[in-house]
Amino acid sequence: MDEQLRTIAGYGDVDALYTKLADDPYILDRIDYIPIVDTPLHVAAIAGRTQFAMEVANLKPSLACKLNHMGLSPLHLALQHKCIKMVRGLIRINSQLIRVKAKGMITPLHYLAQNEDADLLAEFLSACPSSIEDTTVRCETAVHVAIRNGSIRCFKVLVGWLRRVDKEDVLNWKDEDGNTALHTAVSSGQTEASLDCFP
Template identity: 55%
Template sequence: MEERLQNSAAEGDVEALFSILKEDPLVLERIDQIPFGTTPLHTAAAEGNFHFAKEMVNLKPSFARKRDQLGRSPLHLALEGRHQKLVTWFIKIDRELVHVKAKGLVTPLHYAAEIDDELNLADFLYVSPSSIKDLTVKCETSVHVALKNRSFRAFKVLLGWLRHFDKEDILSWKDEDGSNALHIATLTNQPEVVKLLIKHMAVNDKNGQRKTALDIFYDH
C-alpha cells in the first residue's frame, strides 16, 4: 500500500491518495512511525506536485518536519528541485522549517547560499532571522558556504542583511579551520568580495594557521 501511495505522490494524483486512505486508513500512521524515511510529502515536494503536497500536510502535518535518510525535509527537496511555489508555501505554513538540518547539519538557508539562490535566501532570513546563526557540521555560517561556493549574489544578500540589522560580527565567526569570511574570500581569490569585507572586518585577524588575510594573499 505504501508503494501505491508513493506512486500517487510522484504523479500528483490526489484522487488516488484518498482512494488508498479509504482502503487503508492507517497507512499514514505506519509511515509516521518510521523515524527517518521518504514520506509521500517528500516525494511530492521533490516532483513539485503542489496540490498533492497541500493535501498531505492537511492530513499529516508532522510530515512537513519529517526527515529522510539523508536528513532532508520536504523543504530541502522542493528547494533542490527549484519548485518555487512549494518553497514559498512551506515557509509560509511553518517558518521553523528553515532550521531543519540535513546531512552535514545543512539547513535550507545554507543550501540556498550554496546554490546562489538569492531570492529564497532573502525569504528565509525574513521569516526566520535567527537562522543566520545556524552552523553546518564544519562550523560554517551561510556566509562561509556562499563564499566557498563563489555564490556572489547570495553573499551580497547576506552582507546587506547583516549590515541592515547591525550583525556584521557574524562575518568574523570562524569555521572549524579557524577561517572567517575575509580569510575565505582571499584564499578563493574573490577580490570584489575582499573589497566589500575589509570595510566591516578586522583585517589583522588570524586563521587557524596563524595567518592574516594579507598573509594568505602573499602565499597565493
C-alpha cells in the same frame, strides 16, 4: 511507505490520498513514527506535485521535517528540483522548515547560499531571521558557504541582511578551521567580496 501511497504521491492525486486516508486513517501516523523515511512529501517534492505536498503538510505537519535515507528533507528536495512554488508553500505553512538540517547539517538557507538564488535567499531570511545563525557540520555559516562557493550575490545579500538586523557579529564566527568569512574570502581570492563587504 505503502506502494499505493507512493504512486498516489507521484501523481499528486489529492482525491486518491483522501480515499486512502478513509480506508486507513493512521497511514500518515505510521510513516511519521519511522525516524528516517521517504514520506509522501519527499515523493511529491521530487515529482513537483505542489498541491499534493501542501495537502500532506497540512494534514501531518511533522512529515515536512523528516529526513529520508539520503539525509534530505522535502524542502531540500523541492529546492534541488527547482519546485519554487512548493518551496514557498512549505515555508508559508512552517517557516522553521528553513532551519531543518539535512546531511552535513546543511539547511535550506545554506543550500541557497551556495546556489546563487539571492532572491529566494532574501525571502528565507525574511521568513525565518534566526536561520542566519545555523551552522553546518563544518561550523560554517551561510556566509562561509556563499564565499566558499563563489556566490558573491548571495554573499552580499547575507552581509546586507546581517547589517540591517544588527547581527554583524556572525561575520566573525569561525568555521572548524578557525576561519571567519573574511579569512575564507581572502584565501579563496574573493577580493570583490572582501573589499565590498568588509570595511
